[in-house]
Amino acid sequence: MSRKKNILKVIILGDSGVGKTSLMHRYVNDKYSQQYKATIGADFLTKEVIVNDDKVATMQVWDTAGQERFQSLGVAFYRGADCCVLVYDVTNGKSFDNVKSWRDEFLVHANVSSPETFPFVILANKVDVEESKKVVSSRSAQEQAKSLGNVPLFFTSAKDSINVQDAFEEIARSALQQSQSDADAYEDDLSEAINIQLDGEPSSCNC
Amino acid sequence: MSQILFCKSKVFIHPTSNRSDQLPGFLLVIKESQHTQTQDAKLSWIPENDLESSFVKTLLNVESKLLTAHSVRSPHDFTVDSIYSSWSFTISISAIYSIQFKPPHPNGYWFGSCIINCKNGMNEDIPVLFFHDDICTSTIAKRKKMSKEFDPFSNEGDIYWGGDDLRTCLQSLVDLQKVDSSQCIYLVNASLDDLRNFSLNNFQRPQSGSSSKDDGNIWDSLEATRWSIMSKFADATTTASNLFGKLVKKHPIVQMIDKHSDNVYVKQLMKNPRVVEVQDEFDSAKIYLAKWAMGVKQEAERYQKEHYLDDTYKRILRNELGISNDVEISPEELNIAVQRSFPLTKQKWDSLFDSQGRLSITVHEVKDFIFHGGVENDALRSEVWLFLLGVYPWDSSLQERKELKQAMEEDYNANYKSKWIYRDVLDDSEEEEYWKDQVFRISKDVLRNDRDIPLYRHNTKDGKEDGAKNEEAPNKGDQEEEWEIKNPHLQALKNILISYNIYNPNLGYVQGMTDLLSLIYFVLQDEALSFWCFVNFMNRMERNFLRDQSGIRDQMLTLVDLCQFMLPKFAEHLKKCESADLFFCFRMLLVWFKREFEFSDVCKIWEIFWTDYYSSQFQLFFMLAILQKHSDVVVSQLTEFDDVLKYFNDLRNSMDWSDIMIRSELLFIKFQKMIEVLEREEELISKRTTSTGYNGHEIPLTSEAEDPPLHHPSLISENLKELLSKELVIQKEGPRSKDSIK
Structure with missing residues (x-):
């Protein structure tokens, strides 16, 4: 498989209407619109990121359709993911309950090398809405995040741009780490540890 | 009570070449009653001599009224049938095969005329009609009005003449397609085969020839139609001045044309010694010239697109699609595919139905029109789509369709819509949960469906922009917009989708279905009919949404x-x-x-x-x-x-x-x-x-x-x-169980 090494691949999953497309657009273009239609199939946007203050990489953020039945065809793009973002809507209890099944679904299809350590990040979206509409407490959110293996959790609003940048910085860090450990595993048998190319310079590897 | 839709005086027939034999008369288009189909209107010509002077007066009155009115009720004691002379004639306009509109000579050497050909070879009965514009009151009045508005061109871009009015009237009644630009031949309610044959002959050009020669051809054809206008203008001013000559020569378009060909008309125009008093009308002349120049430019572009670029495009297609000797696509097949300029018009559509409102040509022919030309506009679409989507059977009569429409409306409301509007909470809590989830999903997708389209844009009770919203409490307004559907059209989408859930409980709601419905409702804007169209469309599309994909x-x-x-x-x-x-x-x-x-x-x-x-x-x-x-x-x-x-x-x-x-x-x-x-x-x-x-x-x-x-x-x-089959591929969802995938 010819994988471009300086790309960090991030998949956003979650129930339909929780704000996956909006989060992606908020992060990549710093824009928000109420006119995003239900996503069909899959699409991605890319953004240059600087991780840990010195490493430049391209983050590829994949947006997917939320309805379950579309997953069976659309798993091809799970391959090679470096981080998976699980999104729920704080006004929709069901979307919160489904976070775990989205994670399991991902692990089944993505064929990752070590499922125990693969990085996930949970985004509790739409925190801008009035309190009375929120049905998922932050406490139960934290409990869930903990039970899923201390998954980092962010309370975000794509609409009001709350916490989105912070969350994606964490996502980028996790993705980079994952990408490096994958690469290390791949090149373990090489006598010399090779630092992977992350600065956007022409790569020396023959991919 | 019959309606007069068109009346023109001083339309002559010229039985012999002798001027004294020329007979003036009235040309009329009459519809029997308001309820008869427009296709049944009749075209009549009556010689003035056969009419009593009071009738002549009445008709002149009608003629002037029609300058502003769409139709005039015919005088109660007036019937065309009662008038008989050896030259008068009456034909149903749908019996006309073609009409050639020959504009008058710019210098007045001949009158404008119409040559009418009938479908059943009764041509001898219909004489050529000559429009004596110089003595026809309505033509004179209209021409005056146009020159006041500096718009001497009719909608076709040529100088206005009496025949234009007849053409305009007929265009509103039947499908009139111009098939030959130089001869001005129009076909009435023509079959697609006829349209293709005519245009094919017309578009055929010699394959060889240098590009400079091609340019020449373009200007040659323009010459006949456009330069005549120019010289007409020069003649009309009947004055002599170098000023006008200079003006013409300086115009960029004229300069461009000058480069392309040594046009005799330009030269004549420059030499024209009669352009003196034009100074009085200098401004009007400028506008006149500008409009004319624009006309030439547009015509040249259109011509290029149709004749020259069309060939280039065809060459590209042949190359790119690998049309080779192995698998030959004939020039006819290529032409039919590329030629898409005859859309299904309202007039044409109406002409396809008989007096009972039953289709009088084959379904294949109708589909040929739609496949190769499309439906002209959304108003007609709302009718045609009901047939295309199988809501109306192709062989139904107007009466049957009326009854069907009513029955479907009742069926929708009684058996689907009211089933969920007045539903009880289900005992089975899981089922109740499922239902709520379905409605939730539908609402969510409807709210974010095609909100850039004006019909769906504003989430207000009347679907219009809420002016007050921005001024007071914008936050509150925003919030509500997110959660609640107010726009009546979005509400209709939701109603239909929920009703469909009742209709097809196995499938349920799947993302993407809103997209399919959105367009149908946009065109029909009728909830019950849209529902049934959607049901039939989904019959074909259900396979796209199955649980197992x-x-x-x-x-x-x-x-x-x-x-x-x-x-x-x-x-x-x-x-x-x-x-x-x-x-x-x-x-x-x-x-x-x-x-x-x-x-x-x-x-x-x-x-x-x-x-x-x-x-x-x-x-x-x-x-x-x-x-x-x-x-x-x-x-x-x-x-x-x-x-x-x-x-x-x-x-x-x-x-x-x-x-x-x-x-x-x-x-x-x-x-x-x-x-x-x-x-x-x-x-x-x-x-x-x-x-x-x-x-x-x-x-x-x-x-x-x-x-x-x-x-x-x-x-x-x-x-x-x-893939070679025209039979629909139907795949249905199986029964739903509690743990079925959503």
Whole structure:
């Protein structure tokens, strides 16, 4: 498989209407619109990121359709993911309950090398809405995040741009780490540890 | 009470070349009553001599009224039938085959005239009609009004004359298509074959010839129509001054024309000694000239597009689609695909039905019109789509359709809509949960559906922009907009989708269905009818939404076969990009390119698919055409799965649908011929093998024929064969259980 090494691949999953497309657009273009239609199939946007203050990489953020039945065809793009973002809507209890099944679904299809350590990040979206509409407490959110293996959790609003940048910085860090450990595993048998190319310079590897 | 729709005085017939024999008369278009179809209107000519002077007066009165009115009730004691003379005539306008409108000579050497040909060879009865514009009151009045508004051109761009009024009137009653630009011949309610034959002859040009000669041709044809206008203007001013000559010569368009040809008219115009008093009218002359120049420019562009570029385009298509000697596409087939300029008009549509409102031509012919020209506008679409989607049977009468419409409205309200509006909470809590979840999903998707379309844009009770919202409490307004559906059209979408959930409980709501409904409702804007259209559309589309995705998967597998078969190099390249499964086509196929094109283009694309003219799965050829169009770029530039997906996703809103449709048709024809060739080869082999010893036995899979066929017969998969069928492929969802996937 010819994988471009300086790309960090991030998949956003979650129930339909929780704000996956909006989060992606908020992060990549710093824009928000109420006119995003239900996503069909899959699409991605890319953004240059600087991780840990010195490493430049391209983050590829994949947006997917939320309805379950579309997953069976659309798993091809799970391959090679470096981080998976699980999104729920704080006004929709069901979307919160489904976070775990989205994670399991991902692990089944993505064929990752070590499922125990693969990085996930949970985004509790739409925190801008009035309190009375929120049905998922932050406490139960934290409990869930903990039970899923201390998954980092962010309370975000794509609409009001709350916490989105912070969350994606964490996502980028996790993705980079994952990408490096994958690469290390791949090149373990090489006598010399090779630092992977992350600065956007022409790569020396023959991919 | 009959209605007079058109009345023109001083329309002459010239029985002999002798001026004294010329007979003045009235030309009329009369409709029996308001209720008769426009197609049944009649065209009559009555000589003045046969009318009492009081009638002449009445008709002159009608003529002047019609300058502003659309129709005038005919005087109660007036009937055309009671008037008889050897020259008068009356014909039903739908009995006319063609009309040639010959404009008057600019210098007045001849009058403008109309030559009418009838369908059943009764031509001798209809004399040529001459419009004596100089003495006709309505023409004079109209001309005055136009020159005041500096618009001396009729809507066709030529100098206005009396015949234009007749043409305008007829255009509102029947489908009038210009088929020959130099001869000004129009066909009335013509069949597509006639339109094609006429335009084909017209467009044929000699293949050889240098480009400079081509330019000459363009200007030659322009000369006749346009320079006449110019010289007419010069004559009309009947003055002499160098000023006007200079003005003409300085104009950029004239300079351009001057470069292109040594036009005699330009020279004459410059030398014209009679251009003195034009100074008085200098300003009007300038505007006049500017408009004329614009007309020339537009005409030149149109001409280029139709004649010159058309050929270039055809050459491109032949090259790109690999139309070779192997699989020949005839010039006729190419022309039919490329020529899409005869849309189904309201007039044409009406002319296709008899007095009972029953279709009087074959369904295939109607579909030919729709496939190759589309439906002219959304108003007509709202009628035609009911047939295309099978809500109205093609062989129904007007009365039957009326009854059907009412019955369907009642059925929708009683058996579907009220079932959920007045529903009780279910005892089974899981089922209750499921139902609520369905409604929630529907509301969510409806709220974010096509909000850029004016009909759905504003979430207010009347669907209009709420002026007060921005001023007071914007936050509150925003919040409410997010949660609650107020726009009546969005509400209708929701109602229909929930009702569909009652209609088809197995399938339930699946994302993408809102996209399918949105367009139908936009065109019909009638909840009950849209529901039934949607039901029928879903009958065909249900396979795209199945829980196990088998229906959409089947189509993608067929597409893989098709791609392999028609674009082998491209298919080979996709394998290298890990894109051989064509996953990147998923969105386009799922909602039939709804997300890729402008709303109005999707209407045109879908109505073509609905015809099943070539194949019930024509969407796959449209998809193939998109792949074909971009195959060179993809093969030369892209190597990764994600790049390919991004490339095709980003085609959104950048494709020319008409070009893709033309390619789809040609690809289908090519496909069909390739299949034929292969099947013939296959047959040949089986015959040969059976005659050389395998008689009566199973034919071995590996053929022992001496010359193996170029293509292996197994290339034709069942999937591919099915593409030649016009029968709908129906795949239904099975019963839903509690743990069925959502």
